[in-house]
Amino acid sequence: MDFRLEDIDDAEVERRLSIVEPLTDAVRELVDAVIRTEVDDAELVAAREQIEAIVARLRAQQKDKGYGVSFTRDFTGMPWGNAATGARNAVAPPLRIKKVDGVTRADVVLGAAYEGPGGHVHGGIAALLLDQLVGETAAADHMPSFTGTLTVRYLRPTPLGPVTLEGRVTGTDGRKTFVHGELSDADGVTVEAEAIMIQPKHFPARDAIISTIAKLENERS
Numbered sequence: 001m002d003f004r005l006e007d008i009d010d011a012e013v014e015r016r017l018s019i020v021e022p023l024t025d026a027v028r029e030l031v032d033a034v035i036r037t038e039v040d041d042a043e044l045v046a047a048r049e050q051i052e053a054i055v056a057r058l059r060a061q062q063k064d065k066g067y068g069v070s071f072t073r074d075f076t077g078m079p080w081g082n083a084a085t086g087a088r089n090a091v092a093p094p095l096r097i098k099k100v101d102g103v104t105r106a107d108v109v110l111g112a113a114y115e116g117p118g119g120h121v122h123g124g125i126a127a128l129l130l131d132q133l134v135g136e137t138a139a140a141d142h143m144p145s146f147t148g149t150l151t152v153r154y155l156r157p158t159p160l161g162p163v164t165l166e167g168r169v170t171g172t173d174g175r176k177t178f179v180h181g182e183l184s185d186a187d188g189v190t191v192e193a194e195a196i197m198i199q200p201k202h203f204p205a206r207d208a209i210i211s212t213i214a215k216l217e218n219e220r221s
């Protein structure tokens, strides 16, 4: 797995975010506009040509594969390509999960790009958001847990628009953490999930990052 250390502080993380998040938001607007526009065919062709020019500009310098996950020396993660939360990923709804007293919560608005049944959220998108939620709920002490089993129950269709997510740990057993997650609209829970999250036996990336930080600190002292 592609994890790496970047020797930068939180101010530099914020500076980079202040550049990329508005870009990603603009691309989200583009996606939404393409879905909902009713301009004529000539306008669609002209717009496509402009978009192709922007793509060529961004391709001038590219990573070989995905973005990967970087960490700062303070273990601030930068999973900016992540499909559910990535700051550089316009496919991701702008999901920002917060953990308070062990309970994870997020508010997000799901627009036209997340449609499944007409006017309602695609079931795969609900599962994606819940998967990320249970992952962040189970994560502890900079150690990720991978989703072993995710069971999703769709109680009723979720209308497009504002939704909330909430997750909590319901138990642990060795390296397994059991998590309950919910997706709700203003009228209550629409989708619920039970997950078995598993801390991998070995997580070489974490060990490699910790030893790199120790080396950097040695060099500075």
Ligand SMILES: CCCCCCCCCCCC(=O)SCCNC(=O)CCNC(=O)[C@H](O)C(C)(C)COP(=O)(O)OP(=O)(O)OC[C@H]1O[C@@H](n2cnc3c(N)ncnc32)[C@H](O)[C@@H]1OP(=O)(O)O
Binding pocket: 077, 131, 132, 133, 134, 135, 136, 139, 142, 143, 144, 145, 146, 147, 148, 149, 174, 175, 176, 196, 198, 199, 200, 201
């Ligand atoms: C840094 C901040 C991050 C910040 C937070 C990051 C959030 C990221 C959120 C994204 C979450 C994802 O999508 S993760 C991506 C999707 N998931 C994956 O790709 C996982 C692929 N699978 C695997 O890598 C592996 O199979 C693991 C890690 C799940 C398990 O491998 P293992 O560690 O070798 O497990 P093993 O020793 O065999 O078994 C340990 C115990 O777990 C049970 N077990 C094993 N597999 C499963 C399973 N699939 N479902 C249920 N239970 C299972 C066994 O019966 C055993 O129970 P017992 O005998 O002890 O009772």
